[in-house]
Amino acid sequence: MPALAACGFASGSSVGSGEAAAASSGGGPAASTGGGPAVSAEGPAGSVPRRSLDGKVIVIDPGHNGGNAAHASEVNRLVNVITERKACDTTGTETRSGYAEHAFTWDVSNRTAKILKSQGAKVVLTRGNDTGVGPCVTERAAIGNKNKADAALSVHADGAPKGDRGFHIIEPGLVKGHNDKIISDSRKLGLALRDAYHTGTGMPFSNYRGTKALDVRDDLGGLNLSTRPKVFIECGNMQDPGDAAKLSDPEFRQKIAEALADGLTDYLT
Numbered sequence: 001m002p003a004l005a006a007c008g009f010a011s012g013s014s015v016g017s018g019e020a021a022a023a024s025s026g027g028g029p030a031a032s033t034g035g036g037p038a039v040s041a042e043g044p045a046g047s048v049p050r051r052s053l054d055g056k057v058i059v060i061d062p063g064h065n066g067g068n069a070a071h072a073s074e075v076n077r078l079v080n081v082i083t084e085r086k087a088c089d090t091t092g093t094e095t096r097s098g099y100a101e102h103a104f105t106w107d108v109s110n111r112t113a114k115i116l117k118s119q120g121a122k123v124v125l126t127r128g129n130d131t132g133v134g135p136c137v138t139e140r141a142a143i144g145n146k147n148k149a150d151a152a153l154s155v156h157a158d159g160a161p162k163g164d165r166g167f168h169i170i171e172p173g174l175v176k177g178h179n180d181k182i183i184s185d186s187r188k189l190g191l192a193l194r195d196a197y198h199t200g201t202g203m204p205f206s207n208y209r210g211t212k213a214l215d216v217r218d219d220l221g222g223l224n225l226s227t228r229p230k231v232f233i234e235c236g237n238m239q240d241p242g243d244a245a246k247l248s249d250p251e252f253r254q255k256i257a258e259a260l261a262d263g264l265t266d267y268l269t
């Protein structure tokens with residue numbers, strides 16, 4: 001069994017607890033066949049016209065990467081996320097049938113980007129493929145900052161115990177002198193995404209993290225180091241058979257992408 005990082009679930013306070021993913025598997029299953037960002041057609045003809053995002057910059061961060069598991073030393077290198085030192089990146093989790101979180105986040109991020117671009121937004125992804133290593137969480141934040149993102153979203157799915165179900169948003173906790181200016185806007189972004197995701201996908205609020213699917217953390221480099229409004233979403237729990245079935249379904253992932261695009265658009269317009 002590969003030792004997989006429990007994605008956002010393990011918020012252990014000491015370095016090397018849950019988050020220092022032991023990338024011991026031989027690369028993990030390549031669950032996403034068909035060339036990654038296969039994106040189905042836009043919504044049906046006659047659907048509600050989408051609002052314009054002209055001039056808006058959106059950074060989408062697909063969590064983890066397909067090459068992480070095979071590059072343990074690179075990925076486990078410690079980086080400074082202000083509140084602690086932690087692994088540069090992690091392998092992420094996977095479903096019991098081997099659908100990997102990195103493949104899920106890559107697919108959903110590309111589907112979401114396609115929708116947002118069609119509305120006129122400039123969309124930047126923090127990685128360009130699903131076979132590489134990293135980037136480190138520090139760099140993932142820096143990409144949003146450098147591009148002056150109007151909104152940034154980090155896409156994940158969780159690896160919590162079976163029976164833990166549903167989705168949640170992670171908002172930045174205040175790290176004084178670092179992310180002070182994004183707390184309020186990130187809260188608004190989080191609310192918009194929570195409501196759009198809940199409505200658009202029908203996924204229930206998490207029964208194990210946060211309050212009404214809203215959690216706040218100060219141990220994530222991607223949030224501590226961001227100077228732009230940013231949240232994470234844990235789209236569901238890959239270890240729960242019910243959630244996993246949904247997350248593994250391409251049609252459901254298109255629903256997820258549309259919901260995320262709606263939430264970002266609600267926040268930005």
Ligand SMILES: [Zn+2]
Nearest residue numbers: 007063156157
């Ligand atoms: Zn993750």
